[in-house]
Amino acid sequence: MKILLTFPGQGPQVPGMLHDLPDTDDARDLLSRATAVLAEPVLQLDSPAALRSTRAVQLCLFIAGVAYARQVLHTGIGVDFTSGLSIGAFAAAVSAGALSYEDGLRLVALRGELMEQAYPRGYGLSAIAGLTQSQIERIIAQVHSADLPVYLANLNADDQFVIAGSEAAMSRACELARGQGASRTRRLAVSVPSHCELLNEPAHKLANAMAGAVLQRPGIAYLSGSTGRVLWQPERIAEDLALNMARPVHWLDAMVSAYQRDVRLAIEMPPGAVLTGLTKRVMEQGEALALSQNPLSLIKTLAGRLTGR
Structure with a gap:
């Protein structure tokens, strides 16, 4: 039996979400590195006013996704797949080992800026x-x-x-x-019309910027939320990340693909819980749980019971 980590897209963001990250050296390190890469105090991104910005929302979800995934991985839970919806795909790629955290920060910041500039209102x-x-x-x-x-x-x-x-x-x-x-x-x-052809132009600008990032074959399987396919080749993961803002999300197909590949435990990274409900509808056997609603100790026990690890 296999384990999947899922990462939400925009929608579940909440004020203070970066301040509520696990009180660990790893989380503090991720916040410090984000401040250095972005050249701004990253803990100001999760204020109610800041979260009116697409760029801030996407950066908060990305940083939180990576931080919580590392907490899960450091408990010894053996993760077999990662998959993210929309901006969640970037945290999934970093957690799978395909993309560096620093490159992810730069690309997510640019992604948010491009999307905001394309459709600032309406x-x-x-x-x-x-x-x-x-x-x-x-x-x-x-x-x-x-x-x-x-x-x-x-x-x-x-x-x-x-x-x-x-x-x-x-x-x-x-x-x-x-x-x-x-x-x-x-x-x-x-506040932007994601996952349709209205974002073709900013998607291709992000693809050009992606050429400056270094991607590698992931250590954990990367399951595309856009296509429902498992991607291993760095160039295909790069394309998936860059263009997903202009492509429809096929989350149902992705979860069917995961289930067919013997996934029986799906763990959604905070602050999301919506993906968990959608995944439960596909997983006739096994469990889908949101880390925001369940203690990590319970999830670790369940993971050991399901997988025998």
């Missing part, structure tokens, strides 16, 4: 639950136009999707979705 993401993919696609086809751009961005489960686009287009699409029986529609705490 765009974002909305979640729709309770409809099928074909229903969502028909609604998008009905609403989408040059003036009202809207796209299918995340395929999280059979009946849970995220759309990206302008505020007006998303509002109209959600209205139609509710009229067709959607159980819930919700504007997400994301």
